[in-house]
Amino acid sequence: MVDASGFVAQPSVEVPTPVPSRADAMATGGPRFAGTQPMVAPGEVEQTRTELAPQGPWRVVVLNDPVNSMSYVVLVFRKVFGFPEPRARKHMLEVHEQGRSVVWSGLREQAELYAFALQQWHLTAILESDEAH
Amino acid sequence: MKRIEVKLSLSVVAPLLDLMKAASDVLEAQIAAPITLDDIDADFREDWKAELLQGQHEELHALMGLFNSDFFVNGVVAFDEENAEVIVRACSALRLRLRRHDLKVLGDEQLESGAVDIERLPDALQKPFMCYVFLGTIQELIIQHLDAAILRGPQGDGEEGSGEDTGEDGDA
Numbered sequence: 001m002v003d004a005s006g007f008v009a010q011p012s013v014e015v016p017t018p019v020p021s022r023a024d025a026m027a028t029g030g031p032r033f034a035g036t037q038p039m040v041a042p043g044e045v046e047q048t049r050t051e052l053a054p055q056g057p058w059r060v061v062v063l064n065d066p067v068n069s070m071s072y073v074v075l076v077f078r079k080v081f082g083f084p085e086p087r088a089r090k091h092m093l094e095v096h097e098q099g100r101s102v103v104w105s106g107l108r109e110q111a112e113l114y115a116f117a118l119q120q121w122h123l124t125a126i127l128e129s130d131e132a133h
Numbered sequence: 134m135k136r137i138e139v140k141l142s143l144s145v146v147a148p149l150l151d152l153m154k155a156a157s158d159v160l161e162a163q164i165a166a167p168i169t170l171d172d173i174d175a176d177f178r179e180d181w182k183a184e185l186l187q188g189q190h191e192e193l194h195a196l197m198g199l200f201n202s203d204f205f206v207n208g209v210v211a212f213d214e215e216n217a218e219v220i221v222r223a224c225s226a227l228r229l230r231l232r233r234h235d236l237k238v239l240g241d242e243q244l245e246s247g248a249v250d251i252e253r254l255p256d257a258l259q260k261p262f263m264c265y266v267f268l269g270t271i272q273e274l275i276i277q278h279l280d281a282a283i284l285r286g287p288q289g290d291g292e293e294g295s296g297e298d299t300g301e302d303g304d305a
């Protein structure tokens with residue numbers, strides 16, 4: 001492969017050279033940030049029930065940036081969410097053409113994990129509450 | 134194990150390394166992407182940022198480690214299943230930094246389209262832009278040849294995100 005950026009050849013051989021690498025947030029259980037707090041006040045134990053709000057639903061939104069290439073963004077969506085390529089490409093094009101794409105929605109805790117994973121890949125990912133829409 | 138060895142022109146790449154190192158040093162204390170973390174609980178924000186910075190540090194360390202003494206002898210860098218992911222990420226971090234700092238006078242459309250004539254750029258922008266292109270080319274090489282390894286993971290962990298989605302995608 002030859003181009004103006006200094007690449008002059010690309011031989012390929014089979015020689016393993018281990019380099020330490022870091023598992024991403026999804027592989028390691030992610031950051032320890034989930035804001036899960038008991039929603040039961042003292043004396044109300046008998047009437048406990050599960051509530052989504054304010055834990056969810058939340059949206060993970062990826063915002064456009066002019067730096068990361070389309071192929072890179074597709075790779076990240078496939079890696080982080082396990083999307084098949086057509087779906088990853090659809091979200092990438094939304095980001096590119098509309099400036100943003102909602103890539104996931106659900107409980108706050110999981111949304112945080114996904115947002116963190118996307119940020120590890122240097123994408124501009126934010127969380128939005130569905131209730132704000 | 135799939136491995137790519139790339140022979141680089143020392144005369145082209147060596148002058149870029151100082152710039153890469155300088156950008157890398159700045160990113161020791163600064164997240165590359167323009168994220169605010171405002172949507173993260175204040176209690177967790179510092180830990181969140183620290184973990185992002187730690188990861189970024191490891192990526193950049195791996196990238197800069199490619200350009201060791203051996204590189205200056207033979208001009209070869211190698212990418213494989215073990216380092217592909219961190220190198221791709223490191224390139225992204227450095228490109229974001231270059232864009233925000235050294236290339237901020239260029240328009241988004243110029244950068245996205247690649248319609249930039251290096252020789253017409255002011256001298257001060259030529260090296261940063263070459264560096265930006267160089268890092269992007271490394272990324273594309275790796276994605277082209279090692280994307281399967283990245284998706285699989287360095288230890289073959291294979292299982293990425295659940296792919297769970299509530300069908301609310303695309304309502305920007």
